[in-house]
Amino acid sequence: MWFSRDLKPALCWLFLLVMLGFMRWSVAAQLLQHDGEVSKVQPIKLNTEEQQWIRDNPRVIVASVQYPLYLFQDEHAHWNGLNSDVLKRISAMTGLQFVHQESFSTDHLLERLERGEADISTTLAMSDERKVFLNFSHAFGGAGWVFVGRVGEPQVQSLEQLAKRVLVLPARHALEGIIRRDYPAIEIRSVKTYAEARALVESGEAYATIENEIGAQLFPSGLLRVGDLLEGKWEADHLAVRKGQPELLSILNKALEAFPPEELRAIRLKWLDGVSPLPVPSVWQRIASWGCWAMAVIGTFGLLSLVWNRRLRAAIRQRTEAEKDLGDQLAFQHALINSMPDPVFVRDLLGRLIMCNRSYEEALDIRFDQVQGRSLMEVDALPKITSRMLHDEFMAQLQTRKTRFCRRQLQFKNGSREIYQWTVPFYSADGKLRGLLGGWTDMSRRLH
Structure with a gap:
């Protein structure tokens, strides 16, 4: 007993x-099965017009903007993420070859689709403005929109709460038209990227921004907090197809209809497990x-x-x-960070280098282990005049705690370059200023 x-x-x-x-x-088996079966996928049935379209257009140009964990470039400059896995599966089912061409903002991506320089995109939400020149495929997932506000301010729960306040959004955001029409009392400020939007909220220059709930959870900050879901608004995952290509839209829809639900679920678990809200x-x-x-x-x-x-x-x-x-x-x-094509660096309160990516090392012809913990004035990486100017700007910015985005001409050792420079103060979890996060884009190289 x-x-x-x-x-x-x-x-x-x-x-x-x-x-x-x-x-x-069971979950691990689903992920293993997904990784091993892409190469032996059965082709889907296509009609004569669709088969001919693929023969005439075997390569589909994908306008891609980096948005972890949906789509991003890894350290080997290979495109990866949830949407990349979906395109690989569709490629195996149809024979289409998807070629990614990077865009650097939502506005830039939309311009390329409008001009016919790209065929599809995987990260665009549906809106009335975009339906004018884009068709959207069947949905294959989605997430809600959430408010992102500043710690210390009341948690943002609705658009009504933003009346007479500054809402910052990336240019041509999917919700911008609806908000301007239905909530004219909200002051909308446009920037290029979500990173700039979060920086303005963090500095107090804007009251809130609106972001996909997965992206909002992926980039936590000591001065930012995620608010409530935007009620009645859902960002479904679609493939956006430039109008004038009905055969391509039909092919993509047939592939998505034939996509095994358990495999799609395994792909989402692979990338979003631990980030998305728990079931x-x-x-x-x-x-x-x-x-x-x-x-x-x-x-x-x-x-x-x-x-x-x-x-x-x-x-x-x-x-x-x-x-x-x-x-x-x-x-x-x-x-x-290392996969980013543009130089990125982190400096402490005395202007000493804490971290940088490979692009930064290559741009200044230095090695991180040789310059770690040293300021620009102590490193022979730039002309002395440039080093002194940038160091003084960093120190002044740490005093004002303002974000900075500017286009300027800067003298490097190998000559003068036109760059788009950005620097943003960053804070610890308890709200204390810890240093500067910054980087630049070489505009002269982009023009070539």
């Missing part, structure tokens, strides 16, 4: 661990959890030490997993 009574709670915990392991194995536990999961706790409560005082030891082991395991997840996140962020 004593053996039976002591064994029941242990069996319950063992059963729970087995079920959790089975669930993890609500099922009834079965709740019943199993309650049953196990009930069995534990019924156990005798002699089992308390066993329960304590198991809880301690579980806590150690969770901490180990949390450290691994943190390491993975830091590795991802490091790879993401």
Whole structure:
């Protein structure tokens, strides 16, 4: 009797661990199956016109803007992300070759589609303005829009709350037309990218911005916080196709209709698991959890030490997993920064270099390990006049705590260049100023 009574709670915990392991194995099996089956996908059935269109147009130009985790370039300059995996699957189903051409803002991307320089895009939300020159495929997922405001201000819960306040949005944002029409009291300020929008909110020059909830969770900041979902607005994931290509739209829709739901679910888990909001536990999961706790409560005082030891082991395991997840996140962020084509750097309150990417090293012909912890004045990377000017600007900006975006002519060692420079103060989690994050785009190189 004593053996039976002591064994029941242990069996319950063992059963729970087995079920959790089975669930993890199922998810891992779906991801492994997705990675291994792309090469043996069965082609979809296309009519004569669609087959001829593919023969005439085998390469489809994709206007792509980097938006982790949906679409971004890795450290080898290869396009990756959720939308990239979807295009690879469609390519295997149809024979189309998708060629990415990078754009540097939503406005730039839309201009390329309008001018006919690209055929499709994977990161555009649907809007009335865009329907004029774009068709949209069937949806294959989506996320909500959320408000992003500043810590210390009331949490943004609705558009009505933004009346007579500054709302900053990337130019030609999908919601801009609706907000201007329905909420004329809101002052809208346009910038090029979401990074600039977040910087203006962080500095207090704007009250809030609106962003995809996945993107908002991916770039946390000590002075920013995510508000409520924008009620009644949903950003569905579509493939935007330039008008005048009905065959291409039909091919993409047929491919999306034939896309196995379990594979699409596995792709989304691969990229968005841990970033997107957690799903609500099922009834079965709740019943199993309650049953196990009930069995534990019924156990005798002699089992308390066993329960304590198991809880301690579980806590150690969770901490180990949390450290691994943190390491993975830091590795991802490091790879993401290094994959950026433009130079990016981070400096502390004294102007000393904390971090930089490979593009920064290449642009100044330096190695990070040789210049880490040193200011521009202590490094022979730029002409002395340029180094002194930039160092003084950094120190002045740290005093004013203002963001800076400007186009200027700057003297490098190998000559003068026209650049688009940006520097943004950054803060710790407790709101203390820690230094400057900055970089530049070589406009002369872009023109070539």
